[in-house]
Amino acid sequence: MGLIVQKYGGSSLADVEKIRNVARRVIALKEKGNQVVVVVSAMGSTTDELLSLARQFTSDPDERELDVLLSTGEVVSSALLAIAVQSMGHKAVSLNGGQAGIQAEASYSRARIRAVVPRRIWSELGEGNIVVVAGFQGITEEMDIVTLGRGGSDTTAVALAVSLGAEACHICTDVEGVYTADPRLVPEARKLGEIDYDEMLEMATYGAKVMHPRAVEIGKLYNMPILVACSFNDSPGTLIHGGTTVELGNKVRGVAHDLNVAKVTVLGVPDRPGIAATLFEPLAQAGISVDTIVQNTSVDGITDLTFTVAQSDLEKASRIVEPITRSIGSRGCVTAAGLGKVSIIGSGMQNTPGYAARMFKALSEAGINIEIISTSEIRITCIVDGGKVPDAVRALHSAFQLEEE
Ligand code: ASP
Ligand code: MG
DSSP, X not given: OOEEEEEEOGGGGSSHHHHHHHHHHHHHHHHTTOEEEEEEOOSTTHHHHHHHHHHTTOSSOOHHHHHHHHHHHXXXXXXXXXXXXXXXXXXXXXXXXXXXXXXXXXXXXXXXXXXXXXXXXXXXXXXXXXXXXXXXXXXXXXOOEEEOOTTTHHHHHHHHHHHHTOSEEEEEESSSSOBSSOTTTOTTOXXXXXXXXXXXXXXXXXXXXXXXXXXXXXXXXXXXXXXXXXXXXXXXXXXXXXXXXXXXXXXXXXXXXXXXXXXXXXXXXXXXXXXXXXXXXXXXXXXXXXXXXXXXXXXXXXXXXEEEEEGGGHHHXXXXXXXXXXHTTOOEEEEEEEEEEEEXXXXXXXTOTTHHHHHHXXXXXXXXOOOEEEEXXXXXXXXXXXXXXXXXXXXXXXXXXXXXX
């Protein structure tokens, strides 16, 4: 008998039949003797639909009202799932983020969780209920509703699992687990039985859509085992954990890709202290995350500085950077959209030379030009033309023989 937190994504709750399926699954889990807390996302593409409704009034809707609006998507699915469970003769109760004790910072659309106070959840579990929590939302000290950023229900689920001391957190989705690459691009991609937190964090940050990076980060911090599994069958899924990986065969574990990439180059930047801070502080304040940054050596005290941002942030970023380029006396800035990132990831690459060379060779043999390179201890990323990304992913998957165990 344990406590399990299961999270179901929007595609697993897209219609009445799918909600019934989830109800059956959580009832089965309870009948095995577990206490069950279920975190739900909004049905199907509800969040996008709510967003576009708001944008019919203005292109720049008020942040507070937008969060109130978007949080309702998850509230709808939580109530419907509770009703579905009850209709099958079992006890269930739905709770919104505030009722569930998800206390968050007062920053609209991208709040971080400050604390979880799951008093109400414990008492509902004590009454024998399956507790259904609306994901993606929290409540501020002022009792305002905030959302946790797109894909934030994963974060709700892992944070709840940690604070409840759950046995595990299950992320139930429309795919069967974490793959060596996106199976839509690489038919030979293989499902991984397990992966460690650091590898999963890099996979998620560099484009694997299966889990939200922040959720992996919390799992890692508190050593919460996370199982990514399919909502529609009982295949075993992928276990994300902190133990040593058994599948040591291949040191590259996966290829991640991201098509939402743009770059900004500031030309003729004076090479003196404080310039980078002047540029990047305002971007950070605006909530724009800057990824790869390259600055080349200066010739005559003048240098170029290039960085990448999500393509969806490009407009906002250039609005912030342009006036600054003038104030620091640079020659201005140019931007380019339509780029992509391909990354190879694997803890086993640490301290082992030769991976970068193999990666660059595979890309060059596929006729793909590399624009920017960035690395961490367990990842190498190349920024390439967005149109070349599918070929790049296939070339790397085959160069590192990821189809083989
Ligand atoms: N419904 C929200 C979104 O679409 C949160 C989530 O799905 O996790 O981003
Ligand atoms: Mg989602």
